[in-house]
Amino acid sequence: IYTVTTTYTITEDDLDAGNVLNHVIAFGKDPNEEAVEGEDEVNVPYGLPNVICPDDFSVCENEEQFTLTGGLPLGGTYYGAGVVGGADFNPAFADVGEHLITYEAITNSGIESCTFTITVLDSPDVTCPSDISICITTPEVVLTGGHPSGGVYSGTGVVSDTFVTADAGAGEHLISYTYVDVNGCENACDFVITVVDEPSVDAGPDIIICGDGPVEICGVVSNTSNFVWQVVGGNAMGTFDDDCSICTTFTPSEAALEQGFVIISLVVFPQSPCTLPRVDIMVITFSSAPTAFAGSEGSICYPDLTEWALTDASADHYSSLLWSSTGTGSFDDPSSLTPIYTVSAEDVLVGSVTLTLTAYPIEPCTDPAISSVALYIAPSPTVYAGIDTIICQFECCSGGDAGSYCLSAEAANYSSLLWSSSGDGTFADPSQLNTCYVIGSDDMVAGVVTLTLTAYPIEPCAEPVQSQILLTIQPAPIVDAGPDATICVGQTYTLSGSSALYSSSLYWDFAYMGEGDGVWDDHTVLHPTYTPGPGDLDRGYVTLILVGFGYDPCYSVIDVDVMKLYFESVPDVSFEAYPVCFGTEVSFINLSSSGTWLWDFGDGSTSDLKDPTHLYDAPGVYSVCLTVSVNTGCSDTFCGEVEVYSLPEVNAGSYPTLTIYDDITLQPIVSGATPLQFEWSPSTYLSDPQVERPIFGPAPLGVYTLTLTVTDDNGCSAQAETIIVVGPSEIIANDDIGTPVNGYDGGVVVANVLSNDLLNGSAPTLSLVDLTIVTPPSHSGIVLDLLTGEVTVAPSTPAGTYTFTYQICEKLNPTNCDDALVTVVVTPPDILAVDDDFSGNP
Template structure:
């Protein structure tokens, strides 16, 4: 009638119990009692007063609706850095609860802000609108900040550089970037000119960021002063005076009593510039120098060169009193800048005394050069184009020349020639130079009182000549006073009118008694025609060989 059941078990005691079956339409029942005690003996189980009764039943129907669980979603796992805040991303229900609620701004908000300091796993419990629940988890990993280290504070002297010593990250950024060679380098070089604090921002592989600072102190250089430039007497001594630092080193060592003293004794034998290096308590170094002059005098030019008859003004510097050893040719022997006018090359010694009693000497040498002597003569001849002038240079002790012909034309030739227009003469000047044009002489001759013309030309012709090569009267041509070779023509014919010889302008040669073919003509009379500067002339000449 139903499923088996186990009767209550009580030791040495009776117990009432009941069980209900639904027999349906059956009116009989069979009861089977099974002893389940298999480990002990005796009368272990008994039934008494078994009573059967019936009861009526009725049935009814009810509908039970089983709703699905909500889909809880706690969002993806996230990573943050210590000190950061992130927003959770829960979803899937109508009410929410984050567990544990530690470091959450609102545990009942699915999108609450979270900022734990250690890694945590959060469980999100969600309920839908009928009370069904579901859960999901997410892990929020909290990464530690990198150990930013900007390095120790450092000190430098102005003008120096220092390497900043950053560490702790994979990406570096220094600020400010002022005076840094690379603000993104781990070890940048700073050339700061004033004290400055740098902030190092580093980023690690988790993109976590941290900062640190370091200060670069820039110390000023010591204001080292080596003292004023000074002058001492020859073989004298001077105490140098250095200030502005804590330790000193002088150089060069020559003439110094103690190069590491602030106030060494200096005894230089010649003008010397001493340099002092001063170091302060910060190790910064300053430099200065002092010039020590040995009292002496100097001429503005120790040597002068003048031409005979000239003078020069000397100039000796450095003292308060002066004395020239030679007085001849010296305008003021007690002056530092007298006029010197020697007639021969001379060496002067000047004794000079300083304001503090030092005595020194210097020398002035004057070399006297001989003068050139200008001289010339001139010859003037009428010519085709005007008046031809030839100059004979008679100058002595000269090296170069300059001619001014008086009509705007000049020349540097030694013995020039020049053609003037006809008319009054000119004033002619010759300038002679020697010693690289240092010394000069000139000569001026005035020819303006003379008049020159080429209008009247005298031409003479021989009536006989003997071309027998004896050197006497061997050649026949017009004889003209002046230079007209450029403007004359000369032709010779035989009695039959054959042209035997011809000379045209510029050739300036004569007939030697031969034909154009070089054949000696026989004795006899020959006809000639000449044209000199437009003046025609014709005549006869006889050739004789005896």
């Protein structure tokens, strides 16, 4: 059982309800244990406590009216200084100081009350600086003078206690100064910053008057204290009837009129505190009436001259000019004083035209000045030889010979005519307008000729007029099919030897019906490619014809030419060649027909032999081509592959020196096409000469050269050698010191002299070595048994130290020997002398 203690604060809602329902959940120590819940109702009777007031607090005297809260139970009424309507408090009604406020409410015990204190704090006294004025040209003003210091300035244009003129703009701006005291009470005051704009002035637009005035002028000003009109040059240039009136009358002087203009200024002065005046000017220009002179009369011979330059025209005091005509011609620039007039055909028919110059006035003048001049037009000859023409060299004029052309020309206003030619042709009558021209030989060579018709004028015109016609002489087509040719069967033929001149189009065909059956890649071009048909090949030839069609106007004229194409058989080409091992020459068997031969062996080498052989520098597969040519020029090529096999790679290995008792397994390194065959030679001392790794030895002393031949699956062989050295065995005869024996009895002193000797590191046996005495013992009683190696001392051998030398030699290598010394110690016999007692006893 656990006791749980907690604190619960009663709310206004609890007081209104009269009770509180507490809900408790208890959890056990074991997290898997189920929680236990329970509820308990607690009554909250009115009167516990009966009435509760809010805590004492302070407010500033200038705060707004607010609602009082915190009194319990709810629904009561507040009383005291500054209380409005029993629920609100207005500091302004209470005055500065402490005020006891009563809260009265109905409880279970009746009407009860409590009190609390509201302290109304005095607001700080705040004063602002005086209103100020600044000119808009002042960038900024640091704001000071607010009291008490430490407050904050705000308003239009205020940035961090600085008034920025550009941000505020012209006009009056209300600025506030706000101060908060240590009690948090706030007060504020206002002052005005007036931004005075700079003056503006407009004297009005420039004026142009026709005459000498006077002139009414009006200006526009603003933001000014006063203004005045002035004239540049002073009164000598003119006077105002009132120079301080915004609209006034200006009367120019003679000097101004002679100058032609006068400059008027309007000066405005700013309002304080701005100091800089402003000025605007206007120009009055005095304009004279325009004058104009179109120039003197003139005449031209048309079309020798189609233009008339009005160079002696003049004008003055005008704003613009305009030329006009009674005809239909045109001016190059009708607004120019001295334009060029181009006459029209209608002007020529009329024979004259009146040209008028109008000079328009400069405002305010309104009447233009007008002047006119007459231009007389006389026609010159006109002539037209006809349109340029292309004629066929075989064309004929009506009733004339071939190679002539009938001319059709036009002419007017002439006294006489004359035809001429740039070539060597002739005219039937060169003075006639329409005559016949006969083409000359030089004309034919040149291909063109220019014919000129000259018309001589009628006075007053003096210059003759010419017109030309260009005759282009189109030659008839000329074609050449090219020379006869021979090609090999199986080839196509490009007709590159053909040519054509003056042909608008071409056409290739068979010269004789039913003769050709081949095909063209394009029979309408000059150099087509022809592929013979089977009939052509059987026949052995075909006859081809080239047709050329003439250009217009020779469209009805053609030219033809033929050529014969023959066909020769090509040789049969083939050969045989078989794979070889690298290092072996390849034999090539030519199976082709007779001719000349050119072999390409595929490695940059060639041959012209019929059946060549070739040795390749490296293994591989080579593409070999044989070209056979015959005396007709025909040839054919046959290509085939020949393979040069790689040889096996063989390393027979290297081996240490052996003794006659050793053997070793050979370890060659071999690669190549499998399966491989092996052959070791000589086979002596080898376990199996036809395996890869046979065993060699034991073998007698000597140097053995072994050759390994490896043959791969392609039959290609390679060899490698190795040398095996069989050397002498290491033989060591060590000295022996026998076990001492007494000479009286004798005995064995060394069981076997070979026991401490070595042959190839091991004790030898008499089956491997021969045992002989080199230096005999110094006493005959010392005996070495050569069959056993035993050394004995015969009985009755005198005491002493005896030596002899023996030798062991390898049976298989009798010259491989070593000697050893045997030392035998013979001791004297033990003598025991026993005392004798001859006293005896009976």
